[in-house]
Amino acid sequence: VYRIVDYLGLISRSLRALLRAILRPFAPLPEGYPGRPEQIRSTKRETARKKSVPRRDGFDVAATPAVAGHGAAPAASPFHHLPADVALSAAGPSLELQFTRLAAEWKADTEFESSTTRIAMHPAYQRIIGMGAPVVPLILKDLERTNDPWFWALHAITGANPVAAEDRGTINRMVSAWLLWGTRTKIL
């Protein structure tokens, strides 16, 4: 009886591990902004560092600058244990391709829109948000290049809001605030 129970337990654990591996790219973010560490944890470098650096369980939203966040302390990076390029490469080139395709679709369909709601409710934009923390470096790079309205997505994914209240709507300042946030959190 013990053997049968052991075998059943082993099979159950194996199936769960397999399912986790398959569904990982599509899984929603847990609460806060843990940076989906299991997605970027797979490098040897991170594994080595994990032993010496206490792992944060999640993104510390409370430490993130609030709406009037200029001058506030830098937010903790969800990728603090990895250089951004490593985090991105760990997520895989398919993530970048998928982001590029979805972003192009979203931009083409909403290029004349002013309504933030209509812009952000576009299915491609929502899918990009659903890609979670690993896509943040790509969003920030696109934001830097295009000034396109990624603010909703960045806030939705990270929970951060580094834009000062008096800068709302002033696109250049909003972009600068997010890029500064990206630099401080070592995502950029």
Added chain:
Amino acid sequence: VAPLGDANEDPVRRARLIASFPGLGRGHFRITSPADHSYNCFAFAAGETGRCWDPQPLGNLYWPAGAPQQPTLAAFVTAYGTLGFLLVRGPELEAGFEKVAIYVAPDGLVAHAARQLPSGLWASKLGTKEDIEHELAGLEGDRWGVVAVVLARSHTEQVELPL
């Protein structure tokens, strides 16, 4: 607003606009500025070109204090009301008044705002793209729906924007 250059003569760009807004092809329209990320149509209709307006809190754009932060027609009417605009019956040109028209899309969301020019034509900012001069019906259609309300204020009632 930056100088236009020869964008108005660009047949590809004009064709792109007509493809997106077929109504533009049925009347007068003219591109009057190049693309600019600094402002959107809601700001432009209010006479501002330094920042983008939108009521959606998650977008984190400017919205006048006192107006509801909801993407509803009532919120837009209240927002323009803070600048002295009141609901009026129609879009006809009236001496001494400036008007703003608000388009509501088939999905029920406010999609666009345009402001009237002294000529009686209308001026619009197309998202972060160009400004155009057009007829009011030129932007009506599947994309942006129809003009749901028109607001007006006297030229003597202009309110300074808080900058």
